[in-house]
Amino acid sequence: MIxxxxxxxxxxxxxxxxxxxxxxxxxxxxxxxxxxxxxxxNIKIPSITANxxxxxxxxxxxxxxxxxxxxxxxxxxxxxxxxTVYPDHYEVYLSKNSDENWEMxxxxxxxxxxxxxxxxxxxxxxxxxxxxxxIGKTNGxxxxxxxxxxxxxxxxxxxxxILTNYYNNDLYSFDWNGSNNRIVYATTYYEFRPGYxxxxxxxxxxxxxxxxxxxxxxxxxxNNDGTKISYSSDxxxxxxxxxxxxxxxxxxxxxxxxxxxxxGYSVNKYPAWSPVGPLIAFSTSGKSDEDLRIALxxxxxxxxxVLQTGSDINQDIIKYSQERPSWSSDGEYIYYTHRYxxxxxxxxxxxxxxxxxxxxxxxxxxxxxxxxxxxPAVSPDNSKLAFLxxxxxxxxxxxxxxxxxxFHQPFDTDVYDFSEIxxxxxxxxxxxxxxxxxxxxxxxxxx
Numbered sequence: 001m002i003x004x005x006x007x008x009x010x011x012x013x014x015x016x017x018x019x020x021x022x023x024x025x026x027x028x029x030x031x032x033x034x035x036x037x038x039x040x041x042n043i044k045i046p047s048i049t050a051n052x053x054x055x056x057x058x059x060x061x062x063x064x065x066x067x068x069x070x071x072x073x074x075x076x077x078x079x080x081x082x083x084t085v086y087p088d089h090y091e092v093y094l095s096k097n098s099d100e101n102w103e104m105x106x107x108x109x110x111x112x113x114x115x116x117x118x119x120x121x122x123x124x125x126x127x128x129x130x131x132x133x134x135i136g137k138t139n140g141x142x143x144x145x146x147x148x149x150x151x152x153x154x155x156x157x158x159x160x161x162i163l164t165n166y167y168n169n170d171l172y173s174f175d176w177n178g179s180n181n182r183i184v185y186a187t188t189y190y191e192f193r194p195g196y197x198x199x200x201x202x203x204x205x206x207x208x209x210x211x212x213x214x215x216x217x218x219x220x221x222x223n224n225d226g227t228k229i230s231y232s233s234d235x236x237x238x239x240x241x242x243x244x245x246x247x248x249x250x251x252x253x254x255x256x257x258x259x260x261x262x263x264g265y266s267v268n269k270y271p272a273w274s275p276v277g278p279l280i281a282f283s284t285s286g287k288s289d290e291d292l293r294i295a296l297x298x299x300x301x302x303x304x305x306v307l308q309t310g311s312d313i314n315q316d317i318i319k320y321s322q323e324r325p326s327w328s329s330d331g332e333y334i335y336y337t338h339r340y341x342x343x344x345x346x347x348x349x350x351x352x353x354x355x356x357x358x359x360x361x362x363x364x365x366x367x368x369x370x371x372x373x374x375x376p377a378v379s380p381d382n383s384k385l386a387f388l389x390x391x392x393x394x395x396x397x398x399x400x401x402x403x404x405x406x407f408h409q410p411f412d413t414d415v416y417d418f419s420e421i422x423x424x425x426x427x428x429x430x431x432x433x434x435x436x437x438x439x440x441x442x443x444x445x446x447x
Contacts, residue, residue, distance in 0.1 A: 043369045043391070047100065052134040052143035054087070054113075057393035058150035060409045064120040065150045067092075067130060068393075068414065071113040086110065087143075091133040094119065096126060104133075122152045127407060148393035151409040155447045159413075162434070163204060163441040170438040172422035173219045177226035184229050185441065186218040188422075201231050203253070213251050214258055219424075223273045227253050230280055230299075232269035233260075243267065246289075248282055250299055261302050267292065270324050274358070276331035281358070283323050283336075292321040294336055294356060307334070307356050308363060317342055322354070322363070328378045334358055335366065335376035335385070337420075351420055353387055367400075377425040377433075384446070386425050386433055388418055397425060397435060399446055410446045 059066040071087075089109045093102045108117065122128065132145040163183060165171035174185035183204055190200035192215050201213040201220045213220065217233035229251040237245040247262040248271050261280075262268040267289045272281045280299060283292035284306070297304040308322070320340035327334055338354040352368040353376045367373040367387070372395065375388045385400045392409065395418040399408040410433070417437045426434040434443050 043367055043371070043373070044098070045369045045371075046129060046131075046147035046149075048131050048144050048147045050131075050144055050146040052087075052132075052145055054090070054132055054134050054143075054145040055393065056130070056132055056145050056148050057414055058128075058130055058148035059392065059412065059414045060150045060152050061118070061412060062154045063122050063124055063152050064118050065122065065128065065130070065152060066116050066118055067148070068116040069113055069132065071110070086137065087134040088137040088140075089135050091135065092119075093131055093133060095129040096123075098129070124152045124154055125406070125408075127151055146393055149391040151407060153409065153412075153447070155408075155410075155412075157410050157412060158443075158445045160443045161440055162443060165438065165440050170422075171440060172419070172436055172438065173424050174426070174434070174436045174441055175221040175229075176426055176428065176434055177222035178428075179224065180226040182222070182226055183441065184213065184220040184222060185436070186220055186231070188218075188438075190215065201229070201251075203229075214249065217249070219270055221271055221273060223278075224275065229253065230261075230271040230273060232271060232282075243288055248280065248297060261297060261299055262304070271297075272325045272327060272334075274331050275327050275329055279358075281325040281327065281334050283321070283325065285321075290321050290339075290341070291319055292323055294322045294325050294334055296358065307358070307360055324375050326375075326377050327358070328355075329380050329382045331358060333378075335378060337374040337376070338363070338365070338368075339374075348420075353385075372420055374420050375423060375425055377427055379427045379430045381430045383430060386427065386446075388420060388423060388425065395420060395423075397433060397444070399433075408447050410444055416442070 053072045055070050057068045087110060089107055091104050092106045094105050095102045128150055129147050131147040134143040169187045169189040171185055171187050174183060176183050186199055186201045188199050189197055191197040198216045199218050200215045201217050202210040203213060204210045213229060214233060216235035217231045220229050220231040222229055231249055232246050233249050234244055234246045245265055246267045246269050247260050248268045249258050249260045251258045266284060266286045268282055268284045270283045278299060280297040282295060282297055284295045285291045293306045293308055295304045295306045317340045320338060323337040323339055325334045325336045333355045335355045338352045339349050341349040351372045351374040353366040353373045354363045355366050356363045372390045373387055377386045383403050386397055388395055389398050394414055396411050399410060401408060424436050428434050428443060432443055432445055
């Protein structure tokens, strides 16, 4: 193993602007012979328990990985006691395709805190585990950092900035429609009149002021032909101390009129139009936004049906919520974030990925571990599943390929920020992912 050290970059990545006409020149595509996605292999949970003040992030490179090291010194909170557990040095441990056969590859001193180093001489497209063992100054006591997973690759992705955030207000949820090459997005803050502001949905009209769809709303999504936009809204609702009602609405792009599809004392959010029909998948609950269930909504009759008919949920789980539904391209499955709460983790809870058949059935786990796996999105040809995860130590997009049962780590940088609550993933085509964070809407090419 060859290790090279260098300072962590503090500057943001310079992003070149690219015109939307060039980015979205492919239009709508139809895919035949869709791959039937099988149930992915489960992610192996690292057996090393993190119990130190050191954390690491692994960013994959060509036959190598950049390991960023951060240390939180508790002395900042205990100065009056002159208390510190600053380590003497670190041992770096690496394991390939397992978290059991660990090899110590090097010792490093604490001068590399808030810096990073390169582990090279690795095999591309293989899964690696890495962690740091913290060696104490006084008695040699050892503690472990988190275990970070990474997959070296020679693939060089291209990043493009498509749309900046609205007047420097956070931009998270969005959708893109291949039929008309249009975008719709939500910003977390818009002052719609002096002294009054709310999250709002817009259709960007490049070169002029964007078109306002509605206020007090978020998570917009186009129907198949791009003529309607569904979104969730709490406009006009009143919080009673227990529940803030939230409802699904549809905006007609041509008539500029909106109509609500749900009503009453309930939470209804995260709409997703079926790729093969008029139905809308969404999350609903009459209790709270922590007890949501996936349902199918008929926009013509304003009626809906909850899909889940059975469950093998672990009895240790106090409650769970089915969030962020995303259809498979053939309309057979709905993938979603399974967020659940236990006595040892009530806030923020755990995030896994499940799926359920669109014609009812029991939820099936896709990825479940004690790491974050959320916000699934299936590629247009059904061959890949993109999702957000913190497997490498920082929330990032990973891709699972159903055809070869392998994980891929598209990003070769860690400058993009993500949130398990707001960030979204959409496929433009089977080799391009669109994603949004608070700073804008981007695209990245994938293997």
